[in-house]
Amino acid sequence: xxxxxxxxxxxxxxxxxxxxxxxxxxxxxxxxxxxxxxxxxxxxxxxxxxxxxxxxxxxxxxxxxxxxxxxxxxxxxxxxxxxxxxxxxxxxxxxxxxxxxxxxxxxxxxxxxxxxxxxxxxxxxxxxxxxxxxxxxxxxxxxxxxxxxxxxxxxxxxxxxxxxxxxxxxxxxxxxxxxxxxxxxxxxxxxxxxxxxxxxxxxxxxxxxxxxxxxxxxxxxxxxxxxxxxxxxxxxxxxxxxxxxxxxxxxxxxxxxxxxxxxxxxxxxxxxxxxxxxxxxxxxxxxxxxxxxxxxxxxxxxxxxxxxxxxxxxxxxxxxxxxxxxxxxxxxxxxxxxxxxxxxxxxxxxxxxxxxxxxxxxxxxxxxxxxxxxxxxxxxxxxxxxxxxxxxxxxxxxx
Amino acid sequence: xxxxxxxxxxxxxxxxxxxxxxxxxxxxxxxxxxxxxxxxxxxxxxxxxxxxxxxxxxxxxxxxxxxxxxxxxxxxxxxxxxxxxxxxxxxxxxxxxxxxxxxxxxxxxxxxxxxxxxxxxxxxxxxxxxxxxxxxxxxxxxxxxxxxxxxxxxxxxxxxxxxxxxxxxxxxxxxxxxxxxxxxxxxxxxxxxxxxxxxxxxxxxxxxxxxxxxxxxxxxxxxxxxxxxxxxxxxxxxxxxxxxxxxxxxxxxxxxxxxxxxxxxxxxxxxxxxxxxxxxxxxxxxxxxxxxxxxxxxxxxxxxxxxxxxxxxxxxxxxxxxxxxxxxxxxxxxxxxxxxxxxxxxxxxxxxxxxxxxxxxxxxxxxxxxxxxxxxxxxxxxxxxxxxxxxxxxxxxxxxxxxxxxxxxxxxxxxxxxxxxxxxxxxxxxxxxxxxxxxxxxxxxxxxxxxxxxx
Numbered sequence: 001x002x003x004x005x006x007x008x009x010x011x012x013x014x015x016x017x018x019x020x021x022x023x024x025x026x027x028x029x030x031x032x033x034x035x036x037x038x039x040x041x042x043x044x045x046x047x048x049x050x051x052x053x054x055x056x057x058x059x060x061x062x063x064x065x066x067x068x069x070x071x072x073x074x075x076x077x078x079x080x081x082x083x084x085x086x087x088x089x090x091x092x093x094x095x096x097x098x099x100x101x102x103x104x105x106x107x108x109x110x111x112x113x114x115x116x117x118x119x120x121x122x123x124x125x126x127x128x129x130x131x132x133x134x135x136x137x138x139x140x141x142x143x144x145x146x147x148x149x150x151x152x153x154x155x156x157x158x159x160x161x162x163x164x165x166x167x168x169x170x171x172x173x174x175x176x177x178x179x180x181x182x183x184x185x186x187x188x189x190x191x192x193x194x195x196x197x198x199x200x201x202x203x204x205x206x207x208x209x210x211x212x213x214x215x216x217x218x219x220x221x222x223x224x225x226x227x228x229x230x231x232x233x234x235x236x237x238x239x240x241x242x243x244x245x246x247x248x249x250x251x252x253x254x255x256x257x258x259x260x261x262x263x264x265x266x267x268x269x270x271x272x273x274x275x276x277x278x279x280x281x282x283x284x285x286x287x288x289x290x291x292x293x294x295x296x297x298x299x300x301x302x303x304x305x306x307x308x309x310x311x312x313x314x315x316x317x318x319x320x321x322x323x324x325x326x327x328x329x330x331x332x333x334x335x336x337x338x339x340x341x342x343x344x345x346x347x348x349x350x351x352x353x354x355x356x357x358x359x360x361x362x363x364x365x366x367x368x369x370x371x372x373x374x375x376x377x378x379x380x381x382x383x384x385x386x387x388x389x390x391x392x393x394x395x396x397x398x399x
Numbered sequence: 400x401x402x403x404x405x406x407x408x409x410x411x412x413x414x415x416x417x418x419x420x421x422x423x424x425x426x427x428x429x430x431x432x433x434x435x436x437x438x439x440x441x442x443x444x445x446x447x448x449x450x451x452x453x454x455x456x457x458x459x460x461x462x463x464x465x466x467x468x469x470x471x472x473x474x475x476x477x478x479x480x481x482x483x484x485x486x487x488x489x490x491x492x493x494x495x496x497x498x499x500x501x502x503x504x505x506x507x508x509x510x511x512x513x514x515x516x517x518x519x520x521x522x523x524x525x526x527x528x529x530x531x532x533x534x535x536x537x538x539x540x541x542x543x544x545x546x547x548x549x550x551x552x553x554x555x556x557x558x559x560x561x562x563x564x565x566x567x568x569x570x571x572x573x574x575x576x577x578x579x580x581x582x583x584x585x586x587x588x589x590x591x592x593x594x595x596x597x598x599x600x601x602x603x604x605x606x607x608x609x610x611x612x613x614x615x616x617x618x619x620x621x622x623x624x625x626x627x628x629x630x631x632x633x634x635x636x637x638x639x640x641x642x643x644x645x646x647x648x649x650x651x652x653x654x655x656x657x658x659x660x661x662x663x664x665x666x667x668x669x670x671x672x673x674x675x676x677x678x679x680x681x682x683x684x685x686x687x688x689x690x691x692x693x694x695x696x697x698x699x700x701x702x703x704x705x706x707x708x709x710x711x712x713x714x715x716x717x718x719x720x721x722x723x724x725x726x727x728x729x730x731x732x733x734x735x736x737x738x739x740x741x742x743x744x745x746x747x748x749x750x751x752x753x754x755x756x757x758x759x760x761x762x763x764x765x766x767x768x769x770x771x772x773x774x775x776x777x778x779x780x781x782x783x784x785x786x787x788x789x790x791x792x793x794x795x796x797x798x799x800x801x802x803x804x805x806x807x808x809x810x811x812x813x814x815x816x817x818x819x820x821x822x823x824x825x826x827x828x829x830x831x832x833x834x835x836x837x838x839x840x841x842x843x844x845x846x847x848x849x850x851x852x853x854x
Contacts, residue, residue, distance in 0.1 A: 256803075
């Protein structure tokens with residue numbers, strides 16, 4: 001097996017727009033904002049960027065497909081630009097493309113940028129899309145909350161957990177993220193919300209209520225990656241490096257074959273196991289200092305804690321209620337508010353997660369700063385629990 | 400036409416085709432589970448006849464779609480009868496005179512205008528009958544009258560039914576159409592009207608049969624009146640459903656009168672030879688269903704109101720003929736595939752989903768429509784557009800290994816839950832009103848139909 005990319009790629013600059021209802025700006029403006037911050041952070045000239053990966057999941061909403069929207073927006077001059085799309089895991093996929101280009105030695109400096117302009121749909125939630133002319137003949141048109149809500153019933157059935165107890169643990173997930181979002185200046189939702197309000201919110205997809213669902217936002221995030229040697233030459237003495245990026249995609253097994261219990265996301269488990277091996281992490285509970293996971297819905301984060309091996313099977317609700325993943329807990333999760341409160345502009349989210357970990361590792365997270373931050377994990381999940389693409393990345397410092 | 404009682408209302412995703420398939424499915428093969436219907440014949444029928452005045456497609460054979468939905472051989476002869484409420488009895492008469500194994504299905508879901516008498520009187524429903532040599536009842540006489548009495552009509556320019564004065568209709572129907580035709584049918588059968596013991600006479604207006612019976616000297620009960628009171632006027636399906644009720648009551652040796660009305664009269668005399676398989680189950684369906692108490696929901700279901708569904712409903716799918724040709728029959732027939740190790744999957748794929756197999760292989764056809772399944776995961780989705788919210792969907796598991804993400808219908812009180820058993824029902828999958836097209840697929844419903852109870 002190949003050795004992976006551990007410490008072969010440094011992140012020297014990142015940028016992230018304020019997420020939210022950005023009525024003031026289009027997809028091009030969002031990309032420009034994130035790009036400008038990343039360039040300034042890296043301290044490099046724009047002409048040093050040799051290749052670009054742009055992530056955008058919903059090309060029919062304003063951004064458009066292909067390399068061209070990013071090339072136009074950033075006025076990239078004859079630079080190779082590749083558009084990637086892997087549903088909600090698109091942001092991490094863009095970072096993976098740029099990182100692999102550097103790790104392979106094909107280029108010295110690459111840009112990953114993710115963007116989504118969701119608020120031009122005219123309504124809340126993600127737009128309904130066809131599943132393709134073949135699948136349209138049989139596949140139901142469930143919404144995103146509808147697909148993830150199914151984890152709850154299956155989880156409760158597998159673990160013999162009372163639905164009310166599970167609902168309370170899910171509510172704590174959202175409560176915690178709202179607490180964190182309030183400290184996150186660029187977050188979409190910055191208000192703390194009490195447990196009663198979360199528990200009594202209108203249902204979106206049983207048993208998910210309004211506050212079990214993440215924000216649907218506009219936003220962009222970007223990362224400039226290079227070799228550790230160039231990073232040092234740029235004055236980054238102990239640069240943030242990528243310890244691992246792994247991806248796992250469904251082959252239809254969960255959805256078509258009768259072995260899956262519906263209470264976990266197998267691709268998260270596969271991607272995490274490979275990422276831990278690539279990063280050299282043997283005990284994630286002891287070695288990870290923070291996580292930014294794909295909390296599109298509260299039940300998703302709950303299940304992810306088990307899928308990442310941070311909670312024992314069936315123990316995530318108890319660990320959540322014990323505060324294990326709160327800001328002052330053993331392994332804080334979503335210090336920036338997560339998808340839940342920072343927001344979820346689909347193509348940007350994976351890079352937004354990396355942005356928070358990148359800042360935490362360098363002690364730049366302001367009020368949210370974690371005392372010890374040596375290793376941080378991002379988990380980006382596309383699709384649905386039964387048909388998913390999971391991306392897990394681990395960031396640390398070179399030395 | 401009923402002035403009291405109740406009427407049957409189909410779900411938004413049911414139409415004349417789906418109800419015809421539901422009525423006919425127990426006539427072509429075994430259904431799994433404790434409430435399975437009877438098997439009237441194990442061999443494939445030679446023909447499938449579909450009768451309706453409210454078929455969605457006017458140039459696409461519902462009978463052929465039904466053959467695919469029931470996974471019958473493509474060599475099955477298909478006939479579509481329409482344009483008269485008498486289409487159901489006409490199709491049955493043709494089948495009986497042909498003397499072959501056939502299925503006759505009549506089905507109706509007629510659009511009505513809000514506030515019209517028809518909206519209260521009409522019901523949605525279907526009936527199916529299997530004919531053949533080795534039958535439990537036989538045709539012993541018949542008579543037909545073609546007579547363009549315009550008691551009511553619908554047309555391209557006036558799709559909702561337009562009715563004329565009831566007293567006029569009753570007088571002419573009784574004296575000019577029904578009495579002479581029934582009398583002729585009895586003569587053909589060599590019996591007197593008084594020998595008839597069970598009747599299924601579709602009435603153009605209420606109290607018609609009472610007048611006919613008085614004139615003919617027949618005291619037999621008309622089961623179509625019961626049907627009209629409980630389910631409404633089922634149009635082309637009414638007489639055939641009434642026949643099912645009549646046959647459920649009839650014992651060997653009894654003479655049953657079947658009358659279809661509309662642009663004339665079909666009168667058939669049947670002699671019962673043995674208990675008719677399926678008749679009792681057909682009668683029992685009148686006690687099944689869910690009570691609908693919301694009038695606005697009713698108006699929506701019958702298409703009598705144009706609601707504002709918001710931006711999320713601005714979503715259009717176009718079914719492609721190329722795709723329907725390639726996989727459409729597997730979809731409407733709910734046909735999956737069995738791999739070389741015995742696992743069944745849906746849909747079929749070049750490389751099986753079974754992790755033990757990695758090479759392409761040809762899967763053996765396996766029909767899933769008649770199998771029970773168990774819910775693995777489910778939710779009531781309140782975000783996405785559906786014409787009758789919420790949108791229930793989830794993963795269901797079949798015992799043969801197949802696992803399918805499915806819509807769920809006929810939501811029970813309290814909703815669906817993990818572990819519940821479900822039965823497959825053919826429904827409209829998607830409709831595109833702008834292009835005037837529908838696709839059909841199977842949805843998971845509670846294994847047993849709910850009982851209406853006393854309410």
